[in-house]
Structures are given as C-alpha cells and as structure tokens.
Amino acid sequence: MGKVTFRIWRGDKSGGSFNDYQAEVSEGMVVLDAVHQIQATQAPDLACRWNCKAGKCGSCSAEVNGKPRLMCMTRMDTLPHDQPVLIQPMKAFPIIRDLVTDVSWNYRVNKKIPPFKPRPPDAPDGTWRMGQEEVDRIQEFRKCIECFLCQNVCHVLRDHRRFGQTDTDGNLTSGKGPSEAELFGGPRFMIRVASLEMHPLDTVNRLPLLQKELNIGLCNITKCCTEVCPEHIHITDNGIIPLKERVVDEFYDPLMWAARKVGEALGIRRRKSLPIVKP
Amino acid sequence: MSTVATPFPQPGFGATSRRDAWWLEPLVTFVVFTGFVIYGNLAVFWPQIFGHPYFEIRQNAEGRIDWEHGEAVAPYLAPFYSPLIYDAHSHHAWVQAEKPSWWPGWMPFSSAMLILIFPLGFRFTCYYYRKAYYRAFWADPPACAVGEPRTGFRGENHWPLLIQNIHRYFLYAAIVFIFFLTWDAISAFRWPVVENGKRVGWTFGVGLGTLLLCVNVVLISLYTFGCHSFRHLVGGRLNCFSCPVNGMYKPTTNYKVWTWVSRLNEHHQLWAWCSMLWIGFTDFYIRMCAMGVWSDPHVTF
Numbered sequence: 391m392g393k394v395t396f397r398i399w400r401g402d403k404s405g406g407s408f409n410d411y412q413a414e415v416s417e418g419m420v421v422l423d424a425v426h427q428i429q430a431t432q433a434p435d436l437a438c439r440w441n442c443k444a445g446k447c448g449s450c451s452a453e454v455n456g457k458p459r460l461m462c463m464t465r466m467d468t469l470p471h472d473q474p475v476l477i478q479p480m481k482a483f484p485i486i487r488d489l490v491t492d493v494s495w496n497y498r499v500n501k502k503i504p505p506f507k508p509r510p511p512d513a514p515d516g517t518w519r520m521g522q523e524e525v526d527r528i529q530e531f532r533k534c535i536e537c538f539l540c541q542n543v544c545h546v547l548r549d550h551r552r553f554g555q556t557d558t559d560g561n562l563t564s565g566k567g568p569s570e571a572e573l574f575g576g577p578r579f580m581i582r583v584a585s586l587e588m589h590p591l592d593t594v595n596r597l598p599l600l601q602k603e604l605n606i607g608l609c610n611i612t613k614c615c616t617e618v619c620p621e622h623i624h625i626t627d628n629g630i631i632p633l634k635e636r637v638v639d640e641f642y643d644p645l646m647w648a649a650r651k652v653g654e655a656l657g658i659r660r661r662k663s664l665p666i667v668k669p
Numbered sequence: 670m671s672t673v674a675t676p677f678p679q680p681g682f683g684a685t686s687r688r689d690a691w692w693l694e695p696l697v698t699f700v701v702f703t704g705f706v707i708y709g710n711l712a713v714f715w716p717q718i719f720g721h722p723y724f725e726i727r728q729n730a731e732g733r734i735d736w737e738h739g740e741a742v743a744p745y746l747a748p749f750y751s752p753l754i755y756d757a758h759s760h761h762a763w764v765q766a767e768k769p770s771w772w773p774g775w776m777p778f779s780s781a782m783l784i785l786i787f788p789l790g791f792r793f794t795c796y797y798y799r800k801a802y803y804r805a806f807w808a809d810p811p812a813c814a815v816g817e818p819r820t821g822f823r824g825e826n827h828w829p830l831l832i833q834n835i836h837r838y839f840l841y842a843a844i845v846f847i848f849f850l851t852w853d854a855i856s857a858f859r860w861p862v863v864e865n866g867k868r869v870g871w872t873f874g875v876g877l878g879t880l881l882l883c884v885n886v887v888l889i890s891l892y893t894f895g896c897h898s899f900r901h902l903v904g905g906r907l908n909c910f911s912c913p914v915n916g917m918y919k920p921t922t923n924y925k926v927w928t929w930v931s932r933l934n935e936h937h938q939l940w941a942w943c944s945m946l947w948i949g950f951t952d953f954y955i956r957m958c959a960m961g962v963w964s965d966p967h968v969t970f
C-alpha cells in the first residue's frame with residue numbers, strides 16, 4: 391500500500407508540536423502498528439501507551455484525524471493515505487508525554503461510587519438467585535474497557551472542564567461549589583452507576599449521588615460518548631437516559647412524590663428487589 | 670476551578686482536527702427543523718394569513734371551494750387542527766362556536782392554538798429532539814470533538830432547561846392524542862353525502878387523504894411508544910424483570926413490554942423524523958385540497 395505520512399504530536403506539559411514521520415503501510419495494518427514502526431525506526435523515544443493490541447485493555451486511546459479512537463482498532467485502510475494521518479493524545483486530560491495522558495482523575499471519580507452491596511443471601515448455602523433477563527440488561531455495561539474515550543469526547547469535560555474540585559492530595563472533594571466548578575462524573579461513571587443501580591441484588595440507593603455529586607443533569611444527552619465507545623455500549627440510551635428517568639422519579643415528578651408519601655403513610659415498603667428463594 | 674490542565678487551549682467555535690463533513694448533520698437538522706417550525710406557525714396563523722383556517726374541504730352548491738357558505742365534502746381534518754375544539758360549522762368541532770367566549774377580543778384566534786402546545790411540548794422535551802437541537806441550534810456541541818461558541822454551561826440542571834424533566838407529562842398527553850388521530854383516521858373512511866351544498870347522509874369511502882391519515886397514526890405511534898419515558902414507565906424503572914412468581918423465575922409482562930418498547934426505542938430518531946415529516950405533509954396536503962390548489966383523488970361507495 392506504500393508510504394504514508396504520520397503527523398504525531400510530540401511534547402509534554404510545557405508544550406510541544408507536530409512532527410512528521412513516514413511509515414510503510416501494508417495490508418491489514420492498524421494505526422498502532424504504524425506508531426510501533428515509527429518507534430522502531432525513527433523515534434525510539436516516542437511515548438505511547440498500549441497493551442493488548444486487541445481493543446480489550448483500553449490503553450491506546452488517542453485522537454486520529456481528530457476523532458477519539460483506539461489506535462489498535464483503527465485500520466489504516468479506513469483512512470485516506472494521500473494526506474498526513476494526524477495522531478494526537480486525548481485532549482481532555484493532562485499530558486504526560488507525547489501520546490500519553492494522565493487519566494488518574496477518572497479513578498478518583500470512581501472512588502466516590504459506593505460499591506456493590508448485595509442483599510443477604512437467598513439460599514442457606516450463602517448463594518443468590520437472579521433471572522437471566524436482569525443479567526442481560528446490565529451485561530452491556532460491563533463490557534466497558536475503561537479506555538476513557540467517552541470521558542475525553544464528552545463536551546461537559548472536554549470543553550466545559552467540569553472536573554470538579556480536588557484537595558491538596560488530588561482527591562476529589564464535593565462536586566458542588568461555585569457553579570463553574572460543578573463536578574461532572576462523565577459517561578463512563580454513569581454507566582458504572584447504571585450497572586449497579588439496575589442490579590437486582592444490590593441494595594444501595596445511588597440516586598442522590600447521581601443527582602448531586604456526579605451531576606447527571608449536566609449531561610445534555612448529545613450522545614458523543616455513544617458515538618466513540620469502541621465497545622459499542624449504548625451509553626446514552628441504555629445508561630444515562632434510564633438513570634435520568636430514575637432521578638426524575640426521585641426528585642422532580644410530583645406524582646411520584648405524592649405516591650411515595652401515600653405509600654409511606656400506609657406503611658408500604660418500597661420494592662427495590664425481592665429476596666425470594668427458588669425452591 | 671479545575672485542577673486538570675491540558676496543553677490544548679479551549680478551542681474556539683468550530684475548532685477541530687476532524688476532516689470529515691461534521692457540519693453536515695447539524696446543518697440538515699437546522700434547516701429541516703426550522704422549516705417545520707415555520708410551517709407550524711403558518712398552520713396556527715392560517716386564518717390570519719389566508720383569511721380562513723382551511724382545515725377541511727368545503728364546497729358550495731355549485732361544487733366550488735367556498736369556506737364561508739360551503740359544506741364539508743370530505744371527512745378529513747388537517748392534523749395540526751386535531752382535536753378541533755372550536756368551530757362554528759365543522760362536524761369535527763367539539764363546540765359549535767367561533768371561539769371561546771373568554772378569548773380576548775384583540776388576540777388572534779385559531780383552534781390550533783388551544784392544542785398545539787401538547788405535541789410541540791412533547792417533541793421539544795423529547796430526548797432525541799434535545800440532542801438534535803442542542804447540537805444544531807445551540808452548538809453545544811455542534812458535533813463531537815468540535816469546539817463550541819460559549820464557555821458557560823449549565824446543562825439541564827437549572828431553569829429553564831430543568832423543565833425537560835417533565836417530559837413524561839407530555840408523553841401522557843401524547844398518548845391521548847394518539848386516540849384523537851386514530852379517530853380522525855377512522856373517520857376519514859366515513860364520507861359525507863352532499864346534495865345542493867347540504868349534507869344529507871354518510872357513506873363509506875377512501876381517498877388519498879385517508880391513506881395519509883392512516884399512515885400518520887402508525888408513524889406517530891411508532892414514535893410515541895418508543896419514547897424513553899415510556900420505556901422507563903413500562904419496565905425500565907424496575908430492577909427485577911423476572912421476579913419469581915410462585916418460586917419460578919419467569920419474565921414478567923413488564924419485561925415483555927419493555928423489550929418491545931426497547932426495540933422501537935432503538936430507532937427513536939428515525940420515527941421522530943418520519944412522523945414529523947409525514948404529519949407536516951399530511952396537514953399541508955389537506956390544506957391545499959381545502960384551498961382548491963389541488964384535489965383529492967377518492968372513491969366513495
């Protein structure tokens with residue numbers, strides 16, 4: 391297929407620029423192969439993170455010709471060869487060097503989410519029962535490989551910089567503050583909460599967290615997260631919007647509020663999940 | 670402020686490294702939605718602009734289009750005027766009067782003004798339309814990984830966009846409207862028999878307008894029943910789809926309905942477009958028949 395020019399961003403947090411490299415492109419190659427070739431032949435100090443080369447570890451996230459992508463899953467035959475292929479690090483996160491960014495902010499958001507806490511075991515042997523239908527629904531969210539491409543493309547983070555406030559140790563403090571500093575959890579953590587909230591065995595209510603700390607209301611459902619997800623998770627349709635609807639139930643819908651009050655007065659317990667043992 | 674800094678400065682409006690035609694989709698959305706809003710306004714103010722509302726086809730004794738002295742010769746009601754609450758002559762009207770007695774004299778009136786808030790509110794707060802107009806009209810963002818014109822952003826957390834949270838109430842109204850539109854479609858088979866400019870009876874018939882109105886109901890239903898709020902209501906709100914009944918794990922009715930709604934929901938955008946364009950065209954078609962611009966092919970039995 392011949393020689394192709396790659397225009398790769400080189401630099402660190404003090405600044406940088408684009409450098410041009412030539413690489414020999416052959417059948418079946420992906421962008422990450424070309425980057426490796428350039429490392430091997432012309433730029434041994436080019437920094438790039440990768441691990442599996444199979445779209446499963448989520449390390450090689452970058453922006454190819456302006457689109458957030460996994461380099462290992464972007465085939466060269468899908469890109470035009472007559473102009474330089476532009477490779478940049480993810481723009482939303484702080485740069486470490488070249489194509490490597492510091493995504494640790496995401497792990498700090500993750501820490502705010504209370505983990506799975508199941509109800510007491512259903513059976514005397516300490517096991518639980520659940521139906522296949524429930525498993526099917528949340529399975530989709532568990533495909534996430536934490537590539538953070540969705541976090542990178544989400545305009546609430548990328549353009550509006552709603553990374554929230556951090557204390558001196560770099561830990562996230564409350565999301566609420568002056569409105570410019572409202573934390574947005576980002577799509578990856580919306581679907582993590584979805585996988586827990588829709589879990590039939592889980593007992594924690596994370597709706598106040600979603601509304602106040604992760605600020606689901608900042609998402610304006612413009613669906614860029616869904617467009618870039620390499621695992622094709624329907625982040626917006628199956629994760630964020632259903633959660634928004636649950637947040638409406640809890641905080642905005644006057645009829646639901648009235649129904650809850652009546653329920654409480656009559657002593658009806660809210661059914662989140664039913665602990666029932668299969669015979 | 671944020672402690673996360675990047676070497677890439679806040680990009681300006683339209684700034685991007687993308688090379689594809691990212692502006693095409695928002696542009697098409699902008700043009701078509703704007704066209705629809707303009708047509709919607711025309712429909713509402715039809716009586717003021719064209720002299721009469723022209724929501725049904727009226728002819729006089731000589732068989733000529735005549736709004737004032739004519740009688741309805743076809744069963745159609747232009748969908749933007751359905752349900753027709755006030756009209757002095759039409760057999761579709763709920764109240765046989767020109768307009769409500771409490772209507773301020775200085776204010777222009779058309780029956781569409783009383784009802785159009787419901788379908789428009791439904792679409793305005795629809796999750797798909799929100800995506801589309803936030804992108805195409807607000808440029809927030811114009812497209813993925815493309816710079817925005819403004820730095821300030823309040824999401825849907827604050828008034829007035831907080832109102833988006835009551836989408837489900839518009840859904841309830843939209844479900845009621847499906848009954849009205851279904852009634853219109855069924856009635857479109859029941860043709861008036863008119864002699865000397867007076868209706869003397871009814872007969873069965875089919876016209877092009879009948880078919881348009883039937884397809885209209887189907888498309889509106891596919892759109893309405895794929896609504897995200899509906900999907901939540903019928904089952905999405907539950908964590909348990911197969912809670913044991915008598916100890917057996919069986920998919921509940923909730924689950925089955927949720928699965929059907931999910932299938933429609935996957936193509937919600939498609940149904941949003943089809944139903945919008947179709948209802949607009951159907952309304953236009955009937956209005957043009959009513960004004961005598963073209964005539965409706967039909968057979969009556």
Ligand code: SF4
Nearest residue numbers: 544609611612613615
């Ligand atoms: S849909 Fe919401 S979370 Fe996803 S990219 Fe858009 S604003 Fe961000």
Ligand code: SF4
Nearest residue numbers: 534535537538540619
């Ligand atoms: S949801 Fe998709 S895009 Fe986001 S981190 Fe997970 S795999 Fe990546």
Ligand code: FES
Nearest residue numbers: 442443447448462
């Ligand atoms: S290298 Fe693992 S996802 Fe690309």
Ligand code: FES
Nearest residue numbers: 795796797896897
């Ligand atoms: S989400 Fe589109 S109609 Fe409700």
